Amino acid sequence: MNILVCLKQTFDTEERIVVENGRVKEDGVKFIINPYDEYAVEEALRLKEEHGGEVTVVSVGPSRFEEAIRTALAMGADEGILADDPALFGDEYTVAKVLAAIIRQRPYDIILAGNQAIDDGSGQVAVRLAEELGIPHISTLTKLVVEGNQVTGYRDAEGDVEVVQGTLPVVVTAQQGLNDPRYPTLIGIRKASKKPITRVTAADLGLNPDDIRPRTKVVDTFLPKPKQAGKILQGELQDQVRELIQSLRTVDKVIG
Amino acid sequence: MAKNVLVLADVRRGKLRNVTFEMLGAAHRIADGGEVSIAILGHGVEALAEGLGAHGADRVFVVDAPELEHYTPDAHRKAFMECVRAANPDILLFAHSAVGKDLAPVIATRLGAGQVSDVVDIEGTGDSLTFTRPIYAGKAFTKVQVTEGKVVVTVRPNNLTPAEGDLGKAGQVEKLAVSFGPQDLATVVKEIVQKTTSGVDLTEAKIIVSGGRGVKSAEGFKPLYELAAVLGAAVGASRGACDAGYCDYALQIGQTGKVVTPDLYIACGISGAIQHLAGMSNSKVIVAINKDPEAPIFQVADYGIVGDLFEVVPMMTELLKKELA
Ligand SMILES: Cc1cc2nc3c(=O)[nH]c(=O)nc-3n(C[C@H](O)[C@H](O)[C@H](O)COP(=O)(O)OP(=O)(O)OC[C@H]3O[C@@H](n4cnc5c(N)ncnc54)[C@H](O)[C@@H]3O)c2cc1C
Ligand SMILES: Cc1cc2nc3c(=O)[nH]c(=O)nc-3n(C[C@H](O)[C@H](O)[C@H](O)COP(=O)(O)OP(=O)(O)OC[C@H]3O[C@@H](n4cnc5c(N)ncnc54)[C@H](O)[C@@H]3O)c2cc1C
Numbered sequence: 001m002n003i004l005v006c007l008k009q010t011f012d013t014e015e016r017i018v019v020e021n022g023r024v025k026e027d028g029v030k031f032i033i034n035p036y037d038e039y040a041v042e043e044a045l046r047l048k049e050e051h052g053g054e055v056t057v058v059s060v061g062p063s064r065f066e067e068a069i070r071t072a073l074a075m076g077a078d079e080g081i082l083a084d085d086p087a088l089f090g091d092e093y094t095v096a097k098v099l100a101a102i103i104r105q106r107p108y109d110i111i112l113a114g115n116q117a118i119d120d121g122s123g124q125v126a127v128r129l130a131e132e133l134g135i136p137h138i139s140t141l142t143k144l145v146v147e148g149n150q151v152t153g154y155r156d157a158e159g160d161v162e163v164v165q166g167t168l169p170v171v172v173t174a175q176q177g178l179n180d181p182r183y184p185t186l187i188g189i190r191k192a193s194k195k196p197i198t199r200v201t202a203a204d205l206g207l208n209p210d211d212i213r214p215r216t217k218v219v220d221t222f223l224p225k226p227k228q229a230g231k232i233l234q235g236e237l238q239d240q241v242r243e244l245i246q247s248l249r250t251v252d253k254v255i256g
Numbered sequence: 257m258a259k260n261v262l263v264l265a266d267v268r269r270g271k272l273r274n275v276t277f278e279m280l281g282a283a284h285r286i287a288d289g290g291e292v293s294i295a296i297l298g299h300g301v302e303a304l305a306e307g308l309g310a311h312g313a314d315r316v317f318v319v320d321a322p323e324l325e326h327y328t329p330d331a332h333r334k335a336f337m338e339c340v341r342a343a344n345p346d347i348l349l350f351a352h353s354a355v356g357k358d359l360a361p362v363i364a365t366r367l368g369a370g371q372v373s374d375v376v377d378i379e380g381t382g383d384s385l386t387f388t389r390p391i392y393a394g395k396a397f398t399k400v401q402v403t404e405g406k407v408v409v410t411v412r413p414n415n416l417t418p419a420e421g422d423l424g425k426a427g428q429v430e431k432l433a434v435s436f437g438p439q440d441l442a443t444v445v446k447e448i449v450q451k452t453t454s455g456v457d458l459t460e461a462k463i464i465v466s467g468g469r470g471v472k473s474a475e476g477f478k479p480l481y482e483l484a485a486v487l488g489a490a491v492g493a494s495r496g497a498c499d500a501g502y503c504d505y506a507l508q509i510g511q512t513g514k515v516v517t518p519d520l521y522i523a524c525g526i527s528g529a530i531q532h533l534a535g536m537s538n539s540k541v542i543v544a545i546n547k548d549p550e551a552p553i554f555q556v557a558d559y560g561i562v563g564d565l566f567e568v569v570p571m572m573t574e575l576l577k578k579e580l581a
Contacts, residue, residue: 013530017395024396092361093370118511119392122373124361127329131365136330136442139358152446157354158268158514159506160450162326166443176495176512215370219386220399230542230557232549240561241571244543245579247559252541254463254520255487256580 001053001146002106003044005077006099006113006126009061009068010034013118022221033068036114039174042181043144044112045076051146054078056106060088060098066197073192074184080197087202090214096128097212101205103133108169110151115140115173130171137171138164142178257382258290262345263313264336265296265304266353266413272304274460275351277311277418279411283349284312284419288382290346292425293317295339297332299325302431309427312419316429317342323436326445327355333362334440338432340367345406347385352410352515353459364408371408372400374515376415376538393511393534413459414517415538451504456490458509463489463520466509466536469496470525470546470565477503479569480524486576492516492536494526510535524565528553545569 011017012030019025033041044055055077059065062084069080081102088098103111111133113126130137142161143154146168155162156175184192202209233240248255261283266273276294283292293315296304305316319335336359340348348363350356352374364371376397377388387400387409458464465484467477477491484491492514493507509516511534521539526532528544528551536542537556544557545565554560561568 011392013393015392017392019396024392091370093364093368096365116511121391121393122371123357124364124371124373127358127361128365131362138443140354156505156512157327157448159504159508160448162445163447163449164328164443165446170443214403215368215405216372216400216402218398218400221391221396222398223396224394224537227556227558230544230554230560232554232560232562237561237563237567238571240563241568241575244559244561245572245575248520248541248543249579252520252558254541255576 001047001051001110002108003047003053003055004103004108004111005037005040005044005055005057005072006111006129007037007041007057007059007068007072008034008114008117009059009065010117010119017223019221019223024221031064031067033071034114034117036116036118036174036176038181039176039178040112040114041072041075041077042179043174045182046179047110047146056081058099058102059083060095069197070192071184073195074188075182076188079195081200082197083200083205085201087209088207088212090212091216092122092124092128093215094212096125096132098205098207099125099129100132101207102200103129105205110146110168111171113171113173115175126171126173133171135169135171136166137173138166139173140175141172142175144172144178258288259286259346259382260290260344261287261292261347261349262339262343263292263294263349264351264356264359265294266351266356267296267298267301267304268457270300273351273353273413273457274418275353275411275413278413278416279349279351280308280312281418282378282411282416284423286347286378286381286385290382291315291343293339293343293345295319295336297324297335305429307427309425310422312423312425313427314425315343316427318429318431319434320431321434321436323441326448327358328441328443328445329358329362330440330442331436332359333366334436335434336363337366338434342430342432347407348409350408350410352412356410360408360410367406367408369406369408370402371410372402373410374412375409376412378416390538393530394537412515412517451506458490458492458507458514458516461490461516461518463487464492464516464518465489465522465524466492466494466526467497467502467524468494468526469500471497471502474502476566479566479573483522483569483573483576486573486580494532496526523553523557524569526553527551528556
């Protein structure tokens with residue numbers, strides 16, 4: 001089975017965000033595999049263990065993404081492809097087209113992705129990719145079963161579970177709860193350093209940058225207005241509760 | 257310049273969610289004199305088409321078919337694209353809900369369009385629209401413009417305002433017949449395991465009383481339900497409480513759960529992990545009740561009570577019962 005995983009490298013979940021000149025600063029930031037993509041990698045490895053085949057990780061992003069791809073290789077993926085040509089960077093429209101161009105050049109049975117990236121978090125790229133490739137998708141899965149050609153996805157729809165059936169090839173996206181991603185082992189890490197990561201450019205993909213130019217532009221990035229420092233109420237518990245309800249009713253006017 | 261706007265109605269359990277009216281209100285404002293249409297897709301949904309003129313719809317397209325009973329991307333794409341052909345929109349609005357979130361990128365790709373997701377504010381009209389959306393789990397925001405082509409947007413519920421009063425539009429209902437072939441049924445919903453409890457829809461609630469692992473058991477949620485009853489509030493939960501089996505996942509608030517922006521959010525025994533904050537930090541007023549004074553939830557709280565929720569919550573309920581009587 002040819003299994004592809006779309007992987008984005010993101011800020012570590014706990015990073016503090018600093019905005020300078022209308023941009024989020026990256027200096028000194030710790031990067032991780034987007035957590036939802038980590039579930040996708042884990043699921044891909046389980047599919048490989050069950051059905052045999054190869055797991056290929058595909059990324060569009062700067063050279064720092066290599067570290068995240070290496071981590072996926074250390075978990076057990078077989079090879080990586082990184083489109084690190086700045087001519088290929090852009091918005092979700094662009095990224096989906098680039099991923100599609102990479103993926104069209106190779107055989108695939110199933111493509112796994114995260115349901116969202118924890119940084120830009122548009123939740124668009126994987127769905128757009130499926131549509132670019134003209135194949136179906138099933139998103140926000142908490143369970144995936146592949147038997148022969150048949151795919152069953154348990155989709156989290158606002159807390160309800162929809163059991164959705166389709167056939168390969170398909171794009172599926174991971175929701176939290178899909179699995180518990182493994183940690184890379186020492187042997188895994190050693191092996192990963194020898195696994196191939198292929199870098200591709202616009203020319204390799206036969207893409208004209210103008211044909212994939214972004215449809216959107218970010219005009220400003222800013223931090224939310226700092227909240228007035230919250231008030232930790234003091235005194236006897238009874239009095240705190242009385243003060244709280246008084247404030248909610250008369251100052252904030254959020255209770256009738 | 258005038259722009260045509262097409263809204264996808266957000267239907268859940270046979271009802272229009274409030275976000276539908278919020279989108280219509282926004283559509284009316286940004287259309288700048290252009291035509292506002294709404295698409296209602298589903299099975300047995302015709303009755304929902306009535307009266308939408310008051311909310312700003314010039315035209316109401318209904319595609320009613322058994323194939324649309326449950327959401328699947330291909331069948332809904334087919335039906336929605338029929339509405340696109342009929343409405344000829346420049347701007348398309350979807351809810352950032354289970355359905356809208358999934359269908360919008362499908363349509364955007366079909367139309368070769370840019371999409372702005374999870375929008376909490378829209379400035380400008382017609383040609384010059386600027387959208388505000390959260391990034392990094394709500395730790396920052398960006399303002400985004402669409403530079404060319406059609407504009408696809410998903411809208412976070414409870415942020416844009418519906419029209420006030422009757423806009424007196426025609427709300428002309430037009431039924432569209434769509435036939436579905438095998439290629440439109442590439443995926444099918446075999447079964448739905450409904451876990452959602454009855455009661456107020458979390459994304460629409462004005463007040464939410466939310467419990468975390470600190471609630472300690474399913475039983476422990478009882479005082480929260482009692483407080484919610486007095487307040488006319490909905491009950492929510494952290495992932496911690498869901499994972500521990502104290503409540504079902506339908507109540508989960510956060511990055512992988514629902515994103516809510518009520519007027520009042522009361523967090524009981526919730527530590528305030530970033531993934532939880534992603535789902536509630538935009539609430540107007542946040543109250544935190546936690547026995548650990550160092551809990552990060554206090555950093556986003558407007559009011560904090562350091563104490564045992566099993567003492568504090570019943571006290572609140574008693575006092576409110578008296579005051580609101
Ligand atoms: C170096 C760099 C330059 C950028 N330049 C621009 C720019 O010029 N204009 C602009 O608007 N935005 C730019 N961005 C932001 C970029 O457009 C978004 O990060 C990207 O479109 C993905 O969108 P998202 O994060 O919302 O992903 P989502 O749609 O939330 O991601 C869903 C899933 O899609 C997959 N996925 C997403 N992104 C990638 C990726 N890059 N590679 C592989 N798989 C992926 C993952 O599986 C992910 O879980 C830039 C980002 C980077 C890193
Ligand atoms: C990819 C990913 C996605 C996630 N998505 C979500 C999400 O959508 N939503 C979400 O909530 N989490 C999410 N999480 C999990 C998140 O990281 C936290 O683990 C979770 O929010 C913790 O839940 P909690 O605050 O209830 O539990 P804890 O962190 O255990 O906090 C319990 C709190 O209760 C307090 N407490 C205990 N007893 C009492 C008492 N008697 N009275 C008052 N206070 C008391 C304690 O002091 C403590 O602060 C996600 C995690 C990951 C990795």
